[in-house]
Ligand code: HEC
């Protein structure tokens with residue numbers, strides 16, 4: 001049926017000419033402002049399409065007139081951070097421990113770098129938090145074999161202990177049993193005495209013979225009261241912290257054939273600045289002097 005455009009008598013507006021069951025549709029155009037905003041969004045979209053990366057091709061894409069790339073942006077951020085990190089590590093390498101400790105920002109960088117270095121290199125032997133394990137000393141206690149000052153720790157990490165380095169820390173507990181310096185019976189006696197030093201002796205055992213053997217053979221390294229001696233890395237025996245354990249068998253085994261634990265030198269694998277950072281980290285674990 002042909003439609004007729006006519007005026008609506010009530011509103012005075014034109015109708016569209018459509019009519020359904022006597023209901024006619026008024027012609028109400030979109031507001032002008034709405035139409036212009038709509039056109040503006042189309043222009044905006046075309047503009048963005050041209051300025052920024054948009055159309056994908058098979059092996060590449062249209063890079064946009066501005067050449068913007070969020071990846072390049074991110075990479076620039078990363079290299080900026082790397083440059084800052086390198087600069088801070090360089091400073092850590094140059095400054096003294098005291099100067100680093102006074103600089104809050106540098107100290108934070110050092111401890112973070114130290115923690116990461118520790119997790120990558122030291123944790124397999126010394127445990128995730130430096131708590132140690134049998135044969136590998138705990139680094140979070142105040143019991144030190146070679147020393148717990150920053151300088152002592154730095155020296156240990158740099159040159160190692162019994163390591164393949166001309167300046168390594170070195171000392172050898174003699175093989176009292178294997179080399180026949182002490183008889184098996186004497187080793188049992190001295191073991192009984194050593195256990196009194198940390199309060200694990202069997203009650204009622206006479207340790208006078210053991211004490212004499214200790215004074216003659218062991219005190220020069222471990223100290224007359226078993227307090228240890230850092231010049232030769234002899235662990236304090238009068239301590240609840242042990243490198244190998246506190247049982248009688250462990251003491252007998254050590255006196256018979258000492259283990260001569262090896263700590264690698266890190267000067268070949270870590271830069272001096274990184275060694276300083278991990279030194280500060282180890283020192284911060286709780287036992288630093
Ligand atoms: C292959 C195992 C091993 C690795 C890896 C290792 N250490 Fe050690 N470390 C040892 C042993 C064993 C000793 C004890 C040697 C001894 O005195 O008998 C030791 C001793 C030390 C000491 C001296 C503790 C004291 O009481 O004076 C420090 C400090 C130390 N290690 C730090 C580190 C740091 C930091 C790293 C990582 C950069 C590291 N170690 C990696 C085995 C290891």
Ligand code: HEC
Nearest residue numbers: 172173217218221233234235242243244245258259260261
């Ligand atoms: C030349 C110095 C020296 C002499 C002498 C010496 N020691 Fe040691 N002792 C060490 C060193 C160094 C260590 C740790 C190094 C290692 O073997 O890994 C050690 C470790 C030990 C340990 C293990 C400590 C622990 O924490 O688990 C015991 C126990 C011990 N010695 C007992 C003795 C007794 C007993 C004698 C005497 C019969 C003796 N030592 C004589 C240097 C010495």
